[in-house]
Amino acid sequence: MKIVDQKNFFTGLFYLLFGIGVAYVASTYRLGTSTRMGPGFFPLVVAIGLAITGLVLLVASVRGHAESTKFEGFSFRTVFAVLAAVVLFGLLIEPTGLVVTVPVLLVGAALAHPPISWRNVAISIAVLLPMTWVIFVALLGLQLRLLPAFFYQ
Amino acid sequence: MDIFSNLALGFSTAMSAQNLLYALIGCTLGTLIGVLPGLGPLATISMLLPFTFALDPTGALIMLAAIYYGAQYGGSTTAILVNLPGETSSVITVIDGYQMARQGRAGVAIATAAIGSFAAGCVGTIVLAAFAAPLATVAFRFGGPEYFSLMVVGLVGAISLSSGSVPKAVGMIFIGILLGMVGTDITSGAQRFNFNYPELQEGIEFIVIAVGVFAFGEVIASLGDNTVRETSVKKIGQLMPNREDFRRMVPPIIRGTAIGSLLGILPGAGPVLGSFFAYGLEKKVSKYRHMLGKGAIEGVAGPESANNAAAQTAFIPTLALGIPGSPTMALMLAAMIMYNIQPGPQVMTKNPEIFWGMVVSMWIGNLMLLVLNLPLVGLWVKLLSIPYRALFPAILLFCCIGAYSARFTSFDVFLAAGFGFVGYMFRKLECEPAPLILGFVLGPLLEENFRRALIFSQGDYSVFLTQPISAGFLTLAAILLIAASLPKIRKSRDEVFAEAG
């Protein structure tokens, strides 16, 4: 058995595992009767459908005459840098305010895409920090803090 | 009173210099806020509602309608420029709109959306004026079985959207439905799939998925694939549609408007379903259907007309029955009540100047959209001439703020990061994310109506086939499903024959 169609193979694998996982959780909910369906019935059916769909994709992807595709070019650096920057934004926004989070996010974004020009990072901070404050805080009045939380106590 | 004297009354109410100014201000504010990621029409209207309190009722409602259209249009602009749908009904615009932007035709795409919306808005206004009372009762005919079957048609239609394989699209719909089930179950009050995170009790916010799967996924893919363009587009190219573009956009605008006008009447998911149906239809009947998904103008013109037409006719149940079809409509209704206007059939006879003034003001809102946005096209497109390495940090930042400010919880930002990873994987695996969004939006409605239908029928499943409207939809769904899998079957048969021969 050879994985001919790698893209469909991994998609199928994801569908199958996700489907089985959800079906398991759904089966712990009350299923109910056909007149009064419980909260578990519908997700269980959908999750089983998803798992079957995954199985179909898996089987088709190992057949000899499937279209040959390759799963490649997964860019760990970009994925990690961008998502870490976003997660840091989430962690820092409440305790430290925009004045810390915006530069952190922008530095993280820069790391995602070498070569890094610190001059450009500085410029983007200088432009985007005031812009963010003016648009979201001053004009729209969203509950975002500019400064770290201890300034407000 | 016939429709023309009614409309004349409306024009005499709405067409004061002052009201036109309100419409212009509303449209401008709506567009400017609507282009920001995470702020859709509902958020925009609730944010700007207090500003209208100082105005007289007609002026205030005109301004609100203008804000509504402006915000909706702003969402489409973001969809085209940065691959981020501002709201559910512009998900489909992303597919071809963003491709057009990458080919240097962002201006054409944005202008097409404005023109399509305006044309659809004009037709929607006439439908609203002429048939408000009779059409309103159509909404009553839709109960559990009818809604369920309509949703099935919508979901099956979404399969035909994807240019890739049928099972992949089916799986994406299933995942979307399952994501929509996170949180409180309406029918039983039970909690599902919240894994003890209180933030998940209210379900997942649409904008969190959109920001993650579309915006973050796209940013990572663009940066990671080393296909980063120094500027987002090679050349700005033309700003306005040319003669050829106009020729091609007319049929999809007509088809999209027709579909949208019909679906808008149904309370619930009119604009979303309308845009998906319109795209599906283009995929089936357009002369240029082979180009859909690769930046075809039809893929913007059809869905954008449909969602605007639906947005217009969605006022029918709101105005004529006092029953709002969407949260946004509910907010408009609340505003009317705040101005002591009791919506319902009486509003047409008791306050004709307000009712017809409102109908006309919606048209004015659409007109303002065109007047305001055609000159703005140049400005929006200029954004794309900023080098991508300078633009993408700004996109990331605005998206983070959008995801955070949906409910002011960091949890949503983390969730968006997770969806960003998923979105990137989907790109790598060539899975089209649009069906997932449709599943997410329609899934809860699908389940709710399914279960409700069975309570009323006392567990009798045949109700879906014995109710004529429902049976009609299910037949349509079956036909669509067969049509979608036919080319596939034929293709694999050809392959078998090729091997045999």
Place this chain on the structure above:
Amino acid sequence: MKSSLSKLLLASMVLATSPVLAQQYPNKPVTLIIPFSAGASNDIFGRFVADGLSKLWKQSVLVENRAGAGGAIGAAAVAKARPDGYTMLFSSSSYTINAAVQKSMPFDPLKDLKPVAMAMRGQMIGVTGSRIPLPDLKEVVRLAKTQKIFYGALGASSTTFAAELFASVAGVKLEAVNYKGGNEAMIDLLGGRLDIYFGTVTTVLPAVLNKSVTAVGVMSPTRTTALPNVPTVAEAGFPGAETDIWWGVFVTSGAPADVLAKINEGVNTVVNTPEAVAFIEKQAALPAKMSIDEFSKTVLTELGRWKELAEKNNITGD
């Protein structure tokens, strides 16, 4: 050059927004969370109060709809907020019902939130659709003994509770069909699928005036001015099925006493202006004027009463 410019910018921004310390409440925007979807009576009144307060205080009062679980989700959000009075909840009598029927609440309804001001009181009204002719409540009860009568329920809410209260007083069983909001239920009532719905006068009024549905009983000791021809439940033969609803403002427990007093005073002022009275009466409700203690006591007494009723009639939130 550029970096010194950015420093300057930053410095001027820090100055411009330098933290305002302990000024009088409210010195920044206040959030009013409405635990029901937009368009519901809760939403209409909540926005009215928010608008009034923001004019009175000259400070924006931002409205946020956080619907779900019969109002418990929005309430839990306020329960978890900072106890400074800047996050308020605009809840209704569903608050006490919810506390009575749900086994596990995401917050403690007795301890986590403080009742501050009752804003309005309102009446509930039963309306019947046209699936089977139901001209009055007696007929509803007569038919319910031999066949299924479907009523529109909204999770653990005053609507559901009113229907179950009526059913228990009448000694019959009604079949619950759940909806996300009253508007969805009204569509099914108008469409001839649902039989009866007990809702706020605001929700049912357009359809009653339009004669698309029949109003069969007001669940109050007195009739409603909006529909003076509709009998009370006692007049219709079912005394004991009375339940009024109210709307009011809660804040996170632990907020300073002067903040509570300011909110109570503010809400009472806002709902008792002549324009406000006219507006509220148009929605078939009445403005309230209660002290913090009176309102707290009302909530407490009601909570005990609902709990007893819920246990006696075995009403649960599933």
